[in-house]
Amino acid sequence: MYIHYNRDQLILPMDLEILIPTHHLCRIVDLAVEKMDPALLVSLYPGGGRPAYHPKMMLKVILYAYANRIYSSRQIAKQLKENIYFMWLSGHQTPDFRTINRFRSERMKDVVYEMFFSIVDLLRQQGLVKLEDYFLDGTKIEANANKYTFVWRKSTERYDQKLEEKFRQIVASIEQVTKEDEEAEQRLDFQEQLEASPITSEAIEDVIEQVEERLKKEPKNRTLKKAKRQLEQDLLPRKKKYEEYQEVLGERNSFSKTDPDATFMRMKDDHMKNGQLKPGYNVQIGTEDQFITGFSVHQRAGDTGCFIPHLEQFAAYGRPLPKRVIADSAYGSEENYAYCEKQKITALIKYNTWDREQTKAWAKEIGRIEHMTYDEELDEWICAKGERLVFVYERKQKTENGYESIKRTYRCTACAGCPFQSQCAKGKETKTITVSLQNQKQRQEIRQRLATEEGMATYRKRQIEAEPVFGQIKHNQQFHRFSLRGLPKITLEWGLVCAAHNLKKWAYTIDPHRKKKKKTRS
Template structure:
């Protein structure tokens, strides 16, 4: 009446591999790690101590976990005892969550790029990626940090300035007491020493030492006692705190106290899509055929400044530069165009106004420099009325990456009584424009390149390259927030996510075990 059921009966086969499908994801992970350079994983262990778990086994387990939306070391340890795929990859070994987390966060962080690129090379051997067209884009992912424990540069500078003013008042009161002592005339002027260099914690400590010397002579002086107490208990600790904040900030405008490497960025992840400031990181990926072929993590919110550091990351690990770089208009800057020219990379990146230039409304804005004519021989611009804007001066601007942009200023001297003055000069007496001639030449080349059928077709592919990958990672894999803290560990975790994406897509694309 029922199918025979007996839990104590021995069932064959005993080998778990027989239960695993031929093209299962865990077999892809096993194959990818086995084909890696053994010396890469051996370098993680200097030797000595008790025998460690094999790094190949640990890496297989972590990659397979990330490919299955399991990011917690505790959950990975649990799967090793319950999931046959994890059991097969680990050979029935069960490292605890501390061992898994230690391997992931401490040992793997130094070789994550080598591990990732070894998988990319396997994909290239399989003919799944060509590493010619490089589609670059970025997104922001929240850090594992408290979003209410923030530090802002403007606030820090404001409070530091007020602290220095308070310090100067205290020093002035000390100076007044010291001047009354005839024996202290040879010890120098406090105010002169303060004005010689910026106020630092070392200078405050020096003032405290001098106050202590005077207190030895006048131990009952209430003014000096009060000043010493304020300097030691209030001024000096706060000054050290602000100095530490500025050191952590670097060139950033904010950071989180619980993860100092995280920067507050606007993220459109709430249901109203109006954006929220949260601590996070700007992660960049380069794709080909929806496989991730390069990745990087940045502390700045804007994508434009991440373009060059991302490509430099490829060069730092001996990767070939792509033949063509394709990105959205956020990366369309003079600095990025110039970098690609030097590296002989064909760039297909729109600048920010290219699409609007095709509209009728743009053509009616006669004050736009794109609607003027440039006289290269005389170095002058000709407006809609035929008047000339002559060169006045030039100014240099330096970007965060150290690139110098030369902008030239031109001004028209015949605007008075012009019928286009209201629309062209926008109510001002004279029309003035600031322009980089180099960038104008670059824009002309971009317009020409994207107007060709090949250029337009390649650029349209960008819509089906990066965005589906981010959608797969964020929505399908549910990776919305980092688990680790600190830029090195964040880079490691994002590298694992990217490697897991490639392995997962590899498993659904082709059979890597086939014989060629």
């Protein structure tokens, strides 16, 4: 005896919504997109031509796909024909993979931040975030680029220098020919031209033109023929290539030929931090209760220089800055502290020696400036023995973002015969320190904040904020590598990942089955 089975029997109801649980993720995605400003998505289309798929439907499908770790446009198109949740979100419409990819990479890239912040505002309305504490952290994600198509700044500059030397030799040979000419007025004064302006591709082209003019009068001159051939076929193409590389590099040290916006960074391939240099991007996120409340993508490997550009994204989109920023020592710099002070942000950001200061070994390092006393009136530092380090000179130092720091150098004149000389001066005759007084003042303020019970409790919370979110995205969602290329598209893709993470966590927090499990465990 079997349960009745008839594959051709009509079954009611035919509405797919009946089959979708009340608190399912796809309902959260549908709600979030429907709550967005309609003008935001309508602005994506200029109008005219064949009617397009509705941007709300397309965005719902892509967000739900990213929340289910489906990042391929071909796989998304496949799900629209096989998965009832995708079918319900799309209203049974089936755009092909080209349409999906075009909408994702071209239409959405200009409004990704507005879309993301719209979801954050919805989370705030639901009481899931307060947008007060901002836990900042970063990680590196591999670009969709060949890791062997690298271009390095130092190599480019070295090859370019060799090219200029060869160019000068060729010009010298041409000069020798012109000097042997009896008609002085026909000489080509190349050396004067080279000294007047730097060697560029335009300068090489000018020399080629002059050589061509000379060859019209002396068509059988082998030296000029050889010089023209070398300039046209070798030096000029390479010079244009190096100039193009320098333009793409900008302030970076490397880039990939398959994705010029990607920079080579050291990736941590396993838990032992073993890795290699690969083309990638430095992505930054700010979290609150493991919801992502801000994101940005950067081409520089270090986190220190990403701090201010990351927070400036808030002002660019009319968002209020967070009241407190909590981050690790990678962000602890004079420039970042000064920015927080200017923007009236309470910074709970460790500096690079804070953890070492908590150890017993730190107390034995008497040569450290932290163990000295500053005499503000005389502008001198007093060492552990009581000797004074007097001011010698100061210099200004600029960061990548244009911040100017003043470094002051002090030197002790009474180190001879000091019992601490080997330990304090590291074997040198005199003890010299270089310090920024502004940074020392900032560090003292950070020590005081982290010394309070509230400050330490807030900072300890950082360990269960941004880092678990990266673990969720990289391990559980299997997002290890970008699918698109170019910084604008990479920013879009990371924005979709962050928005999908928030929607998935939102659905998890309201899941009644999760609450039942908690009660059972307790």
